[in-house]
Amino acid sequence: MSTLVYEKHLDDIRVEFDALYTWDYERSRDGLNRLYEKAKRAQWNVSDDLDWSTPVDPWRLMALQAEETGVPAGFPGRALAEVPNSPVADWDEDRWIDFAVHSQCTSLSQFLHGEQGALLCASRLVEAVPWMEAKYYAATQVVDEARHVEAFHRYLDEKMPATYPINENLKTLLDDLLRDPQWDLVYLGMQVVVEGLALAAFGMMMGTTRDPLLRQMIRYVLADEARHVAFGILSLEEVYGDFSSTEFRERQEFAYEACRLMRRRTFNAELWPSFGVSNEEVEALLPPTRGQQAFQHLLFSKIVPNCKKLGLLDHRDGWLRERFGEMGILQYEHASTEVEELTIDSAIDPVEA
Ligand SMILES: [Fe+2]
Ligand SMILES: [Fe+2]
Incomplete structure (x- = not known):
């Protein structure tokens, strides 16, 4: 059983938006219809389709992962050990493995909380x-997201040593999405940015973990998430067709802000203090190594090509293209948007056009 201390169990935000009936029951959108049919056939059950009797020793698996991938345990935070007067200079391998296990707990915890955010956003879209x-389609996504919350919670609870609270940048973005009265911004923030980031983060975990249970679980989740991103793109392509230049500009800025918030999320701020190192120390000392940057940038590898597909990258003389260039993530504009296993090697050798 993993431990988690919440400051409070319930957290309310006030949202106001128009709920819409439609009396037009005709279904003329072929892409959405096919996606809905696919979603109904692809349902799976956390209780029955995963082998929860699989024994999981996170520390042993982490040591094995470091040995087999050649990526040292605790990467990319481990770069901190190399700086002069580093507060972690005396950490031995066991300490780094423990840090890596807890780092995985923070990632899984953010997946869990992000899935709950997706659950709320999807139900909001239904209305x-x-x-x-x-x-119809959003209703299937509600069920998918509930299943994902269930799966990540069960894995953390039964197999891992700790669950961490939500990262404040992720919470800010989820609050912004849920508060916005314009439903297309819920799509853009959740289905394109948050789910795009999830596709990459899940792909990275699937590519590195040595636990067959976690691998299988992520494989199932990824198949659902790929549909969710497609749902966002299909819907937004239609809405954006009627937008004015000003409305489009607002979406560009929204996508940029959402990406900036998500980039700050990757500092692992929930983790370091419990290992006796303050976040200020980490930010001041941790040099942005090539490998570490590549690791962070890889998380955006699904978002950039989808922004391009939606026309957001090039509107207004390429405003967003320029911003993504400054963030160092523009090289992904031609990257595949398919579900795949991602490795650090694929980040360090940038994706070709
Ligand atoms: Fe999900
Ligand atoms: Fe999703």
């Missing part, structure tokens, strides 16, 4: 979108 086939 707010004007098209019947989008309401």
